[in-house]
Amino acid sequence: MLLLVATALAACQPMPASDAQVPAPAPQQSSASAAGGTDATACAAQGGKMLPQGRMQTERCVIAYADAGKRCTDGDDCLGDCRIGDVAGAPAAGTTAVGQCHADSSRFGCYTTVEDGKAEATICVD
Template sequence: MRGFATIGLALAMAACAPAPVAEVPADPAPVSEPQSVANPRHIDPAACEASGGYVDRRGRGQFETCVHPYADAGQSCTDNQQCDGKCVTEPDAGMTGVVGECQADDALFGCYAEVVDGAAVRAICVD
């Protein structure tokens, strides 16, 4: 009986022993630098200009983006199909008989509604 007590005591003590600590290499591999919070993506001004755009800061975060203007910017419209981009108006423009205008460029921010078949639809705010 005494042998079982000794084995039980040995097992209990082994369960209380601290867990082995993993060794840390002396020279860990370098960690890649995270992207900048201020500019999470790099904009190449030359490539942007070559594609017919220009670099501008847009949105709430004021991130640089490559903006491409539309030739029909500001023209009156009653449907998206009449514009290079979207036909947009104020979010509270009404439901029928709405005349909007073609968006200025491909970097549309702010609050707007699309105009489809003379009605304001899909109102949204883009930050």
């Protein structure tokens, strides 16, 4: 009986430090390496402006696109997304559609994207 108790208690001992696995630190990422970042200096260097975005009105980097308003049938036609801004008049998902290149890097609001000449499902991002 005493041997059983000793064995059970020995199983509860901590692992030696040499066998312990220490998780690697997560890689650091620049908060403004892409549009939408929160670093004002990096945003300005990319030609963007810090603007309140989303329901929480968090200041985020918004970059204006030179091809804004250009007719498109795919996101590859634009610097940003190919979108249909009028969600009330947007075609059903999967049907043939033509959009316009989005004006800036903001991801917020309601819109329908166009990919491969077809409307995607309308989404609202807040």
